[in-house]
Amino acid sequence: MRLESLKLRNFRNFIELECASFLQVNMFIGKNAQGKxxxxESINFALSGESFRGAKSSEILRRDGAVTNxxxxxxxxxxSSTDKIVCDFTNDNKQIQLNGKNSSKSKLRQKYFSVIFCPESLSIVKNGPAERRKFFDDFIDVISIEKAQIREEYVRCIASRNRVLRNALFGKMSHKEAREVLDSLQPIFLQLATKLVSARVETIKSITPKAQSIFKGIFKNPNVDISVDYVISQQSAxxxxxxxxxxxxSARSDDLREAEQRVGQSLVGPHKHDVxxxxxxxxxxxxxxxxxxxAMILAYKIAQVLQYYEVYKEYPVLLLDDVFSELDSExxxxxxEIFKEIPAQIFLTTTDIEERKDFDKKKRIKIFKVKDGIIE
Amino acid sequence: MRLESLKLRNFRNFIELECASFLQVNMFIGKNAQGKxxxxESINFALSGESFRGAKSSEILRRDGAVTNxxxxxxxxxxSSTDKIVCDFTNDNKQIQLNGKNSSKSKLRQKYFSVIFCPESLSIVKNGPAERRKFFDDFIDVISIEKAQIREEYVRCIASRNRVLRNALFGKMSHKEAREVLDSLQPIFLQLATKLVSARVETIKSITPKAQSIFKGIFKNPNVDISVDYVISQQSAxxxxxxxxxxxxSARSDDLREAEQRVGQSLVGPHKHDVxxxxxxxxxxxxxxxxxxxAMILAYKIAQVLQYYEVYKEYPVLLLDDVFSELDSExxxxxxEIFKEIPAQIFLTTTDIEERKDFDKKKRIKIFKVKDGIIE
Incomplete structure (x- = not known):
């Protein structure tokens, strides 16, 4: 998978940009706040129709009173094929076209995949369990249609359960009636929940050995050890x-029956687990x-790249925003060294010029100097 | 305010550390994961009895089966005075002593203050309004006893309001009864809420010019402009x-009366505002x-240091964890340059040796090399 060319108009701080000469490794170098x-972000739009910074359409438009698009x-x-993807932003809307036809994020997701490492990626470790679950769940959606379906069905099942619990709480339904619906939902709920846990655990187990070896490589130490544990109600599962x-x-669901009625929410299941x-x-x-x-999050991200290759025999695009900061020179x-070994197309940003030297030897790298919304 | 000496035992990855030779600027240099x-964090414990990383007591103990303390x-x-502060950690407890007598975080807070910049500080911008409110509210507590009291009273008032709303929601109190209590609380609630908003706005206005000039200094650009807006229900206030x-x-509280009853929570007031x-x-x-x-968060942190000096004629200690990453060399x-102009005692960590050169000229800097839990 390769980005062959990129055109921008009024995107963030870029008035016009046209670039058709990307190589395998593409390094954007510039001072702070120049647009790296x-x-x-624009490359990620071209690959997925999405911002990895969660930006809304209105935030994409260049700040200039006259700009409306x-x-x-x-x-x-x-x-063997090449596609043209266009994302068109207005203040409150975004339209995606694939080869001239209206398309959507989910259609792009079926064709393309990019792995992004950016400063915000650290929140996978630092924040609560929701972000860690999302990290693996999003990858499940990409890697297995079957498992993605299980996840979708589970989400729908929990939505139904919650609707019933809420209706009972607000008196729109009697507690007896609610109990009957919940009891009839229980077998399918437990089945889907169990399958989703298995899907997550399988995904974790398939990428952990790869992440492990990358992490050892980063720290040049065969004795460091990383893994991911799946945690159900504080227990390693x-x-x-x-x-x-x-x-x-099942047991926990029985225990929390009354508590669920009191708060009007499902309190048991994979949407509560931690990784x-x-x-x-x-x-x-x-x-x-x-x-x-x-280094650990980066190792798991690169493991996703390798796992994607195992499944699809093609490498996703790797986007690395400020990957070197907080790390010492070794x-x-x-x-x-690790990047050089991965044949994936890489786009990375950095403020320092130093890192390029090492790449130059292999001549597969292109340097782009970014200054105030212009590539020099 | 100065840290004169520091002793650690079994703290995180330090078995023993003793250091009595701090200067004005103290730089801890080392590779990743050495203990910088x-x-x-230990210095912050000595100054405030707290971890800036939100660590629990059990996480402080060195990982070694035999360590219990x-x-x-x-x-x-x-x-003119010098105090000895001791924090003693066991697996589930922490004891603070000030000059040999039992003490507490709040007592230390009355005497000492440190301003911390660390990678997690970025969450002030990135995360939701709660962290931004906390950033200013915590400083209000330090800078003004009067304003701190207003804040405390407001927190108590909201707690009472919420208790009443919850009791009514769960049927422990009739809605009529609840309404009567809430109506009687309303004048004091509105008064405290208004005072707290004023306290916040005053604090913002007092430190913004300082932050502004520091930010211009960092970007060496007189035309960049930073400020803080106070936002009530999406309006600039x-x-x-x-x-x-x-x-x-008052008007909004009237509007949301029923909604508050429905959710059993106070939906109006400074605890909902954004900065x-x-x-x-x-x-x-x-x-x-x-x-x-x-750079912007750093500018506001340094502005706090300067504002603290204006009030107390003394500089707090400035702790800077990995302050240089993500920034270009300029x-x-x-x-x-800015650090050199501030007479506050500074402790900072970095993986690169480069920054020290510039400091050395003034000879007020001490370099500590940190390797695997030892200062070399």
Whole structure:
């Protein structure tokens, strides 16, 4: 998968940009606030129709009273075909076109995939369980249609459950009636919940060995150890059988029956579970340095790239926004070594010129200097 | 205010550390995961009895089966006196002693103050309004006893209001009864709410000119502009009079009366307001680069240091964890220039040796090399 060309108009701080000469590694170098991350964001729009910074359409338009419309146009090749993707932004709308026809984020997702590492990625470790679940769930959606379906069905099932619980809480339905509906939903709820847990655990187990070896490579230390634990009600469940998961969820669901009625919400199930990143036996959220956390998330992101290749025999595009900060010079070097070994197309931003030297030897790198919304 | 000496035992990855030779600027240099941030965290314990990373007592103890106790001991001078502060950690408890007598975080807060900038500080911009409110509210508590009292009373008032609303929701109280209590609370609620808004706006207005000039200094550009807006129900309220605030809160409280009963919570008041960081007229949360956001938070933190001096004629201690990352070399240099002008005692961590050169000229700097829990 490769981005062949990129055109921008009125996108963030870019008036016009046209670029048709990307190589395998593309490095955007510039001072702070020149537009480096904006370029990565635009590339991600071309690949997925989405901002990795959660930006709304109105935030994309260049700040200039006269600007009412912004455009990202990308040409992306995959295997033998090349597609033209256009994202057209107005203040309150975004339209996606694929080869001249109206399209959507979900259609792009079926064709293209990009793995993004940016400063915000650290929130996967630092924030609550929701972001960690999302990290793996989003990847499940990409990697397996079957597992994505299980997830979709589970989300619908929980929505129904919650609707019933809420209706009972607000008196729109009697508690007896609600109980009957919930009881009839219970077998399918437990089944879907168990399947979703299995899907997550399988995904974790498939990418962890890859992440492990990348992490050891970054720290040049065969003795460091990273893994991910799956946590159900404060208990490590990574090694549980499907039956164990089912029994546990079922028992807990019985226990929390009344509490669920009181709050009008489903309190048991995979939407409450945690996935914990473990370094040398300790929860990375509390015991790791900033640099270790960064290297660990990066290792799991690169593991996703490798896993995607295993499934689709093609590499996703890797977007790396300010990947080197907070890391010491040895760590930076090891990460560059790893990038050189991965045939994925890479776009990265940095404020320092130093890192380029190492890449130059192989001549597969192109440097773009970014200054105030212009590539020099 | 100065940290004169520091002793650690079994704190994080430090078995033993003793240091009595701090200067005005103290730089901890080391590779990733050697313990640099742990030292800053221990200094913050000596000054405030708290971790700036929100660590629990059990997370402080060195990971070694035999360790059951950790100690931080700091000697801190302020004006003419010097105090000895000891924090003693066991797995589930922390004890603070000040000059040999049992003490508490709040007692330390009355005597000492440290301003901390760390990677997590960026969440002030990135996350929701709660963290931005906290940033200013915590400073209000330090800078003005009067305003801190208003805040405390408001928090108590909201707690009472919420209790009544919850009791009515869960049928422990009739809606009529609840309404009567809420009506009797309403005048004091509106008065406290208005006072708290004024306290926040005053604090914002007092530190913004300082932050402004620091930010211009970092970007070496007289035309960049930063400010903070106070936002009530999506409207800019930074220029409102107390009467305007009162009327607005009162009208909105009337409007949301029923909604409050439905959810059992207070939906109007300063605990719902936002404070927005504005750069060149745009909300920094959406329009700023990572480097700009970092520089802006740093500017507001340094403004707190200067404001503290204005009030107490003494500088707080400034702790800077990985302050240089994500910034280009020009920005790093300007920040170092600014640090040199502030007579506050500074402790900072970095992975790069480069920054020290510039400081050395004035000979007020001490370099500590940190390697695997040892200062070399």
């Amino acid at each position: 991350s904006n370029i990565l 912004a455009v990202v146009e990308g040409s992306v090749s995959r295997l 990574i090694a549980w059988s499907a039956n164990q998961v089912y029994d546990r969820l 914990r990143f473990i370094v040398n036996g300790h929860d990375s959220r509390h015991y790791c340095s900033q640099g270790q956390q960064r 760590r930076r070097k090891s990460i560059l | 941030s742990n030292i800053l 950790a100690v931080v001991e700091g000697s801190v001078s302020r004006l 930074i220029a409102w009079s107390a009467n305007q605030v009162y009327d607005r809160l 927005r960081f504005i750069v060149n007229g745009h909300d920094s949360r959406h329009y700023c680069s990572q480097g700009q956001q970092r 920005r790093r240099k300007s920040i170092l």
